[in-house]
Amino acid sequence: MNVQRPPVSPGTPPALQELRVVLLGRKGAGKSAAGNTLLGGVGGFESGKPTEECVKRRADVVGRKVTVVDTPGWEWYYPLNSTPNWVRRETLRSVTLCPPGPHAVLLVVRSCASITDSYIQEIEEHLEPLGREVWEHTLVLFTRGDELGLTTMEQRIQTSGSGLQRLLQKCSSRYHIVNNYSKGDGTQVKELIRKLELMVDRKKGGRSHLELDNGVLLGLEADGKRRARERRKKQRQMEAQMQRGTIKAALMSKSFRLFNAEE
Secondary structure (H helix, E strand, O other): OOOOOOOOOOOOOOOOOEEEEEEEEEOOOOHHHHHHHHHOOOOOOOOOOOOOOOEEEEEEEOOEEEEEEEOOOEOOOOOHHHOOHHHHHHHHHHHHOOOOOOOEEEEEEEOOOOOOHHHHHHHHHHHHHHOOOHHHHEEEEEEOHHHHOOOOHHHHHHHOOHHHHHHHHHOOOOEEEOOOOOOOOHHHHHHHHHHHHHHHHOOOOOOOOOOOOHHHHHHHHHHHHHHHHHHHHHHHHHHHHHHHHHHHHHHHHHHHHHHHHHO
């Protein structure tokens, strides 16, 4: 089920001079660590704690300009209608941070995760706001490959039941596995980039990157303006409060001096 890499001669230039990807998935799936692996650890993401808002990083990787956008993960027990609005907003905003749009959505899943029907539904609900074409640009990125031990990912796919196979079918069997503890091993990154290039190459004549619908973009723009107004209002309130505190302190100091003078 794995994607075969295209033959590349040593003198062949990179198929893509620029590659833009977005990382999506549950909290704790290893998105930030996977992003660091992809970027080779150059100016990477802060891993080990939850990502609170979208973060974009760039690096030269295997002769290409690679842009990676990390996103806040969703809780495993949250369906979309219970996911905090800011998580949904950041998921949509991630697409706008790498204009004109990401070539690939890397759906980050732990290699040993149990892929149940509810997990697939959860993934579908969180990817649905990105549009009908999102699965055409999606590759499942399995993390923590070391947890598989002597079992290969191909063996796990064949023996883990229909859930995992159904998930892979949704993205035309595109997947890759990384060991986040082997950042120095460039082979796994080169192979991932080859798979992404092949995915983009197969879209010749079509749109090679994911774009949001105009309605969604307008909603994001309006939401951004609203939040900017709220921040400015809050800033003015804080400044007014500080000013009142300064005036109150000055008046109290003046009253104290007058009282002492009368004595």
